[in-house]
Amino acid sequence: MKKFRQNRTIKRNVLIVDDELINREILGNILSQEYTVSYADNAKEALEKLAGQDSSYSLVLLDLLMPVMDGFQFLQKRSEDEALKRIPVIVMTSEKESEVRSLKLGAEDFIKKPFDMPEVVLARCERIIELFEDQSLIKQTERDSVTGLYTNEYFFEYIRQIELWDSETPRDALVIDIEHFHLVNEFCGRPFGDLLLSKIAEALDRELPQMNAIACRANADIFYIYAAHQVDYESVRQTIQNVLANFKMNNIRVRCGLWENVDKNVEIEAWFDRAKIACNQIRGDYTHTLARYDKEIHARHVFEETLIRDLPEAIANKDLVVYYQPKYNIEGDTPRLTSAEALIRWNHPKLGFVNPTDFVPLFESNGLIQKVDNFVWSEAAAQIRKWKELFGITVPVSVNVSRIDILDPSLESKLDNILKENGLSPSEYMLEITESAYSENARRLIEVVENLRKKGFRIEMDDFGSGYSSLNMITSLPIDILKIDMSFIRNMEKDERNMKLVELVIDIAKFLNVPTVAEGVETDSQLKTLKQMGCGIIQGYYFSKPVPPGEFSKVIKKELEHRRNAP
Numbered sequence: 238m239k240k241f242r243q244n245r246t247i248k249r250n251v252l253i254v255d256d257e258l259i260n261r262e263i264l265g266n267i268l269s270q271e272y273t274v275s276y277a278d279n280a281k282e283a284l285e286k287l288a289g290q291d292s293s294y295s296l297v298l299l300d301l302l303m304p305v306m307d308g309f310q311f312l313q314k315r316s317e318d319e320a321l322k323r324i325p326v327i328v329m330t331s332e333k334e335s336e337v338r339s340l341k342l343g344a345e346d347f348i349k350k351p352f353d354m355p356e357v358v359l360a361r362c363e364r365i366i367e368l369f370e371d372q373s374l375i376k377q378t379e380r381d382s383v384t385g386l387y388t389n390e391y392f393f394e395y396i397r398q399i400e401l402w403d404s405e406t407p408r409d410a411l412v413i414d415i416e417h418f419h420l421v422n423e424f425c426g427r428p429f430g431d432l433l434l435s436k437i438a439e440a441l442d443r444e445l446p447q448m449n450a451i452a453c454r455a456n457a458d459i460f461y462i463y464a465a466h467q468v469d470y471e472s473v474r475q476t477i478q479n480v481l482a483n484f485k486m487n488n489i490r491v492r493c494g495l496w497e498n499v500d501k502n503v504e505i506e507a508w509f510d511r512a513k514i515a516c517n518q519i520r521g522d523y524t525h526t527l528a529r530y531d532k533e534i535h536a537r538h539v540f541e542e543t544l545i546r547d548l549p550e551a552i553a554n555k556d557l558v559v560y561y562q563p564k565y566n567i568e569g570d571t572p573r574l575t576s577a578e579a580l581i582r583w584n585h586p587k588l589g590f591v592n593p594t595d596f597v598p599l600f601e602s603n604g605l606i607q608k609v610d611n612f613v614w615s616e617a618a619a620q621i622r623k624w625k626e627l628f629g630i631t632v633p634v635s636v637n638v639s640r641i642d643i644l645d646p647s648l649e650s651k652l653d654n655i656l657k658e659n660g661l662s663p664s665e666y667m668l669e670i671t672e673s674a675y676s677e678n679a680r681r682l683i684e685v686v687e688n689l690r691k692k693g694f695r696i697e698m699d700d701f702g703s704g705y706s707s708l709n710m711i712t713s714l715p716i717d718i719l720k721i722d723m724s725f726i727r728n729m730e731k732d733e734r735n736m737k738l739v740e741l742v743i744d745i746a747k748f749l750n751v752p753t754v755a756e757g758v759e760t761d762s763q764l765k766t767l768k769q770m771g772c773g774i775i776q777g778y779y780f781s782k783p784v785p786p787g788e789f790s791k792v793i794k795k796e797l798e799h800r801r802n803a804p
């Protein structure tokens with residue numbers, strides 16, 4: 238609090254109410270060293286000035302004898318007005334009797350006329366302002382008990398006050414994230430973690446005055462700073478990094494996100510949300526330690542927020558549609574349609590066609606992917622049924638199951654219901670689970686997958702080779718089909734090494750006794766090479782891009798004709 242007050246660029250507003258020009262001038266001269274001073278000729282004018290913007294004044298200095306409306310009337314009116322009571326009043330008088338009367342009417346203090354030494358006047362004003370500000374704050378909740386920095390609520394409240402007094406100064410919102418701090422707690426114990434946080438806060442606190450800033454601990458290992466605009470935040474970051482180094486925590490990185498010259502029309506909390514978005518952009522990027530919230534990030538942020546907001550409507554309006562991409566078995570002389578993959582498409586009324594790579598990772602990060610997946614699962618099941626009715630055959634469809642779905646305890650029952658509604662058996666439906674999900678949460682995943690397999694679902698490991706599963710782990714995983722990641726196919730013909738890699742992946746599948754699907758096959762030569770290596774199933778533009786159900790029906794028709802005509 239003290240530091241905050243010492244911050245001289247934040248000038249409080251003081252109102253001098255006196256009918257005598259000479260008094261206004263003397264007092265104004267004294268106070269304008271420390272405060273922004275306004276004047277009123279009488280109490281009526283003062284009340285008008287205070288109305289509406291009462292909370293932006295920190296003090297009223299009130300003469301008692303004035304024309305139009307005197308000081309006593311002012312005090313009387315103030316005693317009946319809650320908003321006015323929040324502004325302290327110092328009465329200026331030369332009579333003992335008036336002193337007593339004004340104190341009784343609620344004045345906080347008095348200054349004798351003629352005025353004392355300027356220092357005394359200033360000291361009195363400062364003391365009263367301090368007292369009032371202290372009173373209006375609930376002390377216990379002001380500071381975080383571990384670091385002594387402001388708590389979130391107070392931090393935001395002080396920013397509000399700063400902006401009330403001085404909204405003109407350009408300021409920056411800085412978020413400081415101590416990466417992997419939880420490891421400190423895990424390995425060194427919580428008391429040590431708390432000590433380290435308090436040392437970081439101390440170092441930060443020392444930097445604040447020269448930065449003209451205030452700080453808080455936002456949560457766990459995240460600090461917020463609100464500072465007058467400046468260019469060099471690297472030294473602040475380095476200060477904290479040094480504290481960590483002093484405690485031999487060299488592998489813990491301090492990462493910062495900055496929104497410079499915050500837009501004051503935006504909500505205060507959002508300033509820091511945006512700085513945090515910038516900060517998260519460099520998560521895992523060890524070449525950058527500070528990221529700025531810029532136009533590009535802003536556009537991305539708005540885009541993502543739009544998608545999040547519009548998702549429920551998109552599902553209801555069927556702006557989300559499921560496309561199907563065929564998979565062909567190439568083991569025989571002529572390729573045979575074996576199954577399809579269901580892939581989501583979003584035809585947004587304003588943004589146009591939105592790629593799944595733009596929204597799937599976003600919805601995976603906030604859990605909304607479940608809504609998308611449940612929609613796709615239902616649509617795909619209904620589509621299998623329709624094709625069955627139309628053509629008398631089952632085209633098994635595989636759907637993508639996100640890592641979030643795996644953690645959902647109702648996953649099995651959801652899938653059961655979907656199949657039941659459409660009169661399908663699990664063997665007609667396949668589930669694609671990306672390889673990286675296996676390495677992230679192996680135990681839980683294996684348990685879920687085993688249960689699903691027991692029910693008869695077939696499980697495809699998607700994007701194989703893009704994750705970091707160990708060979709050892711793969712051999713113990715319950716899977717039915719292995720899908721080679723597209724990047725291998727793309728690079729396959731570049732050189733011998735890449736070719737060998739694909740061979741290796743196919744050999745692993747053979748060893749596990751499961752078929753391989755190659756994704757992203759676009760050329761005849763890729764197909765031939767894969768066939769030679771023993772890859773049995775192909776998915777890719779070579780055969781077809783993902784297409785809407787109507788077009789896929791034509792693919793099935795063609796396949797059936799082909800089969801009929803086959804010898």
Ligand code: C2E
Pocket residue numbers: 562579580581592593594597606609610613637638639669699700723756757758759776777778779783
């Ligand atoms: P994925 O599951 O590995 O799907 C294969 C992706 O490869 C699809 O991209 C498909 O259009 C594309 N592809 C197939 N053959 C070729 C080819 O020959 N050349 C090229 N360049 N690309 C090919 P898409 O549809 O853009 O989907 C991207 C990813 O988004 C999917 O990768 C999957 O991870 C995710 N995704 C798509 N739909 C869903 C969904 O319904 N749920 C979930 N959770 N994820 C989905």
Ligand code: MG
Pocket residue numbers: 578637669699
């Ligand atoms: Mg897939």
Ligand code: MG
Pocket residue numbers: 699700720722723756
């Ligand atoms: Mg894939």
